Amino acid sequence: MTVLAFAVAVAAMLANTAATLLEARGSRRARPGQPVWRQPSYVVGLLLDGLGWVLAVVALRTLPVFAVQSVLTSSVALTTVLHRGGVRRLGRGEAAGVVGVVLGLVLVAGSAATDRPDSLPAAATPVLVGAAVLLAVVARPVARCGRPLVVAAVAGIAYGGAALCVRALHITDDLVADLRLLEHPLTWSLVVLGVVxxxxxxxxxxxGSPGTVTAVLSVTEVLVPGGAGLLLLGDAVRPGWEPALAVGVLLLVGSVLLLARQGEQVRRPSARREAV
Structure with a gap:
């Protein structure tokens, strides 16, 4: 069952990678009178995003959230490689950044204990619902701020919150119980966070550059649910893995900064050529 769950998580990662590239193409083709929602590639990307999300939810029923998120973050490397046209076309900085992000995320994911409390802490629901409301309020101004790394980070917080909602809902195999989840405020928080x-x-x-945006998004999606899980859902660090967690966080931050710098250096020459 665990092997199957990991296979489902890998399928979700592949769907997310394809979605990111297609959405990037559609976003850049948007023009006045031709909004992004009318771009076929963007619509297909959204459908693949939905498929990836469903697969991730299925994987989360068996695997802890850190395990699933660590598999999903493999899309960082794949997105950057595909966007650049192959491994051989990666610069040294990009290659180092991709490797650093993946290794850092693996360490962070591996440091999380798989045990979880049987009952949901009382503070979990109001905090997650409040976060959904807050992010819904700030989504519009953040989207217009013109800083893609900031926007990607907030998007990662939203997706991370959605993952926490999935875990907190305690999905069971009881169909009646599943239907009752529609009445739970965390279900609607999950929808809001996903849309945001x-x-x-x-x-x-x-x-922004797809590789850089994906890197920031992936890091945030792991760190935010990780910290919130420790503080809010009763998750714990595996005994003896505290140093690995610290190293993983340092790798993540450094590698994301490196990828961001490399992405900007790649975009500037392209922008100058288009201007000419």
């Missing part, structure tokens, strides 16, 4: 994430990712991809 989609909107902000579109804004980030419009102005």
């Amino acid at each position: 994430g989609v909107v902000l990712v579109a804004a980030a991809l419009r102005d």
Whole structure:
């Protein structure tokens, strides 16, 4: 069952990678009178995003959130490689950044204990619902701020919050119980956070490099649920893995900064050529 769950998580990662590239293409083709929502590639990307999300939810029923998120972050490397046209076309900085992000995320994911409390802490629901409301309020101004890395980070927070909602809902195999989840405020928080994430990712991809946006998004999606899980859901660090967690966080931050710098260096020559 665990092997099958990992296979589902890998399928979700592949769907997310394809979605990111297609959404980036659609976002850049948007023009006045031709909004991004009418771009076929963007619509297909959204459908693949939905498929990836469903697959991730299925994987989360068996695997802890850190395990699933660590698999999903493999899209960082794949997105950057595909966007650049192959491994051989990666610069040394990009290659180092991709490797650093993946290794850092693996360490962060591996440091999380798989045990979780049987009951949901009382503070979890109001905090997650409040976060959904707050992000819904700030989504529009953030999307218009013109800073793709900031937008991607907030999108990652939204997606991370959605993952926490999935885990907190305690999905069971009881169909009646599943139907009752529709009445739970966390279910609607999950929907709100997912929509906010989609909107902000579109804004980030419009102005930023797909590889860099995906890196920031992936890091945030792991760190935010990780910290919130420790503080809010009763998750714990595996005994003896505290140093690995610290190294993983340092790798993540450094590699994201490196990828951001490399992405900007790649975009500037392209922008100058288009201007000419």
